[in-house]
Structure formats: structure tokens, C-alpha cells
Amino acid sequence: MSVSFVIDPLDFVQNAGIHHGKIPVDALVRLHDFLFDKEGELIYQISGQFDKHEKPGLRLEIKGKIHLSCQRCLGKLPHTIDLQTFLVLAKTEAELDQADEDEAVDAILATPDMDVVSLIEDEIILSLPISSCHTEGECSIQELEFIKNNLTNKKSAHPFAALLALKKTN
Ligand SMILES: [Zn+2]
Missing domain, CATH: 1.20.5 (Single alpha-helices involved in coiled-coils or other helix-helix interfaces)
Incomplete structure (x- = not known):
């Protein structure tokens, strides 16, 4: 099963686009390696905005629950996703390099056919804890x-x- 939602991100910002939806965890194939099972779904909202420096960007909110595997007992470990991020849209590779120098800024290259679902998947994977275990005594x-x-x-x-x-x- 796969889902996708494709936008031209710069157009999306120009039009002050806003979109929300649900993605079943089952559809986020790259995330599956980190999971105990594929139950649940995530809700998201994406909106096109300009930041305080008038740079175009995407504000992304992702919420939901997933089940990671505990690295100690391999059991089910519920994990809450509650992400809010602003991604500055770089129009060229050079602009992206420049933006990456500022650690406070998350930048992505604005490709004209950006898959929002894939972007959401990236953000979730980046947000996962490096080591995930139950708290002591809860294995x-x-x-x-x-x-x-x-x-x-x-x-x-x-x-x-x-x-x-x-x-x-x-
Ligand atoms: Zn455990």
C-alpha cells in the first residue's frame, strides 16, 4: 500500500496552500524497519508560508502514535509523534548549501514535484530516538x-x- 501527495512547493507557498490528511503507518514503508508493527495512523498538516526573512517554506505538523521495538526486550514500545517543523525551501543547490550553514535552519531543495508523504516520512525517521527502550522495569x-x-x-x-x-x- 502506498499513498502520495505531490505539490509544487513554491507554488504552494505563493498560494498560501494548506492541506491536512491522514497516513496509515502501513504506507510509510521506509519507517517499517524501526517498528514493532504497522498499526496506527498519523495525522498531518502542511502549510505554505513565508518566514520572518520572507523566505518561502513549509510548516509541517505531524501527530500520531507508532510502535517501536524496545532494544532491550524487543517488545512493543509505544511512541508518540508530535512534530512541528518549518522547512525553508531552497531554490537551487547553492542556496541549499548556504542555508545548511545556519544550524537553526532546516532547508530542503524545492523540487517541482515534491511528495509530501515522503517528506513526512523523512521527518519522522529523523525524529526517532537513537536508542529506544522501555523505562526500567517495564520490559x-x-x-x-x-x-x-x-x-x-x-x-x-x-x-x-x-x-x-x-x-x-x-
Ligand atoms: Zn523492553
Whole structure:
């Protein structure tokens, strides 16, 4: 399944364009590598605006919930996406290089057939935490069960081991 929404970004800004919609997580194929499952959907709004320096740009808001994989237990890790960003539109590669020198500015090249869905996917991937884990003690039940079973097995395999050890030292 794939969705796309293509704009000419400079036209979009000129016309003070605004658009909102929903994207199923399932459709964001490049994001799938980071996910536990493909459930959920994201809502987004994109609007064409000029920034305070009169530069054209795209304001992007993305909200929704996705499920990452915990890097410790590989269990489901709910993650909330709540992104707001302003991307300055560079008209040429040179302008893009110039804009990139300013760390406070996020710039993208204004190609005449920009796929907004792909842009949204990029922004989500960039926003993901480098390391994603459950908070301490919240790892998946399977892992806890596994540890518990392991402990029980050890106990039942050597019921008097601790006692013997005690006797020896005395
Ligand atoms: Zn975990």
C-alpha cells in the first residue's frame, strides 16, 4: 500500500496552500524497519508560508502514535509523534548549501514535484530516538516470565545446593 501527495512547493507557498490528511503507518514503508508493527495512523498538516526573512517554506505538523521495538526486550514500545517543523525551501543547490550553514535552519531543495508523504516520512525517521527502550522495569512480560522460569528451574534443579554450601563453610 502506498499513498502520495505531490505539490509544487513554491507554488504552494505563493498560494498560501494548506492541506491536512491522514497516513496509515502501513504506507510509510521506509519507517517499517524501526517498528514493532504497522498499526496506527498519523495525522498531518502542511502549510505554505513565508518566514520572518520572507523566505518561502513549509510548516509541517505531524501527530500520531507508532510502535517501536524496545532494544532491550524487543517488545512493543509505544511512541508518540508530535512534530512541528518549518522547512525553508531552497531554490537551487547553492542556496541549499548556504542555508545548511545556519544550524537553526532546516532547508530542503524545492523540487517541482515534491511528495509530501515522503517528506513526512523523512521527518519522522529523523525524529526517532537513537536508542529506544522501555523505562526500567517495564520490559515485556515475555522476558520477565523467561527470567522467572529460569530462576524457578534453577531452584528446583538444586533444591539443597544452598544448604550444602552452608554446611561446607561451617
Ligand atoms: Zn523492553
